[in-house]
Amino acid sequence: MSRSPLIARTVPALRRAVDNLRKRKATIALVPTMGALHDGHVSLVRLAKRRASRVVVSIFVNPTQFAPTEDFGAYPRTWKSDLAKLAAEDVDIVWHPGAEAMYPEGFATRIVPEGPALAGLEDRFRPHFFGGVATVVSKLFTQCRPDVAIFGEKDFQQLRVVTQMARDLDLGVKVTGSRTVRERDGLAMSSRNFYLSPEERQTATTLYRAMKDSAGRIRAGEAIASAMTRGAGTITAAGFALDYFEARHAETLAPVTSRKDGPLRILVAAKLGTTRLIDNIAV
Numbered sequence: 001m002s003r004s005p006l007i008a009r010t011v012p013a014l015r016r017a018v019d020n021l022r023k024r025k026a027t028i029a030l031v032p033t034m035g036a037l038h039d040g041h042v043s044l045v046r047l048a049k050r051r052a053s054r055v056v057v058s059i060f061v062n063p064t065q066f067a068p069t070e071d072f073g074a075y076p077r078t079w080k081s082d083l084a085k086l087a088a089e090d091v092d093i094v095w096h097p098g099a100e101a102m103y104p105e106g107f108a109t110r111i112v113p114e115g116p117a118l119a120g121l122e123d124r125f126r127p128h129f130f131g132g133v134a135t136v137v138s139k140l141f142t143q144c145r146p147d148v149a150i151f152g153e154k155d156f157q158q159l160r161v162v163t164q165m166a167r168d169l170d171l172g173v174k175v176t177g178s179r180t181v182r183e184r185d186g187l188a189m190s191s192r193n194f195y196l197s198p199e200e201r202q203t204a205t206t207l208y209r210a211m212k213d214s215a216g217r218i219r220a221g222e223a224i225a226s227a228m229t230r231g232a233g234t235i236t237a238a239g240f241a242l243d244y245f246e247a248r249h250a251e252t253l254a255p256v257t258s259r260k261d262g263p264l265r266i267l268v269a270a271k272l273g274t275t276r277l278i279d280n281i282a283v
Helices: 011-023 039-051 079-088 129-144 156-168 191-195 198-203 206-219 224-237
Strands: 006-008 028-033 054-059 093-095 148-152 174-178 241-249 264-272 275-282
Touching (some): 006 011, 028 039, 028 129, 039 079, 039 148, 054 079, 093 129, 129 148, 191 275, 206 224, 206 241, 224 241, 224 264
Parallel strands (some): 028 054, 054 093
Antiparallel strands (some): 241 264, 264 275
């Protein structure tokens, strides 16, 4: 029988709850989310339970990572169903602060990440994004003080940015990536899939097919530039507005020209109608 998690809405309440777990010699895993939970998030929680004895899930739609033109107000908020999913997974604490708890009056500090945050991928189209992510994640780490934090690989550049930040700032958190969970037809699970029309939902699988095709061509010995050009053509022919479709070094996100350059990752971002989708796979 599942039990309801403790819900903390202020930093003092959260710290009391975490301290109580620590007194019982617990190890703690944090799963940061923005809510609208789906099976991909559930997989993160299950990995967290394998990595630590207690699990904290944060639900906070972070305004600082949305540009004025983006969908902060329309971002799906599904608190009741989120809480039911987390209770079913026996999560220990749900950290659910309001904006006033995360960014109180007079808040004036921001982290400006470099390295993988300046790889020329998401940062090229959303220059505000990783500053907002790094700032809120650093706060989550210091608020929750976890031993390990679990992030999905679907936001691959974000995973690299957060990993670098935790290491550079000696935050004492082991950042762990979890494989992307996909629908049966290959579409990566995402809260933003909610915005797709039925016709767009069918077309959206093109991203995964194009990545798999390009990865297969590269493994078979085709030149990276040629394989990626083919994949990009497939995506645009399906009706996407393509932001990027690139093969990068899987650790540094540096551009690559040959398989000899190291482990490779294909990353894509494209808009279908009004919905922007991102995805990636290993080569």
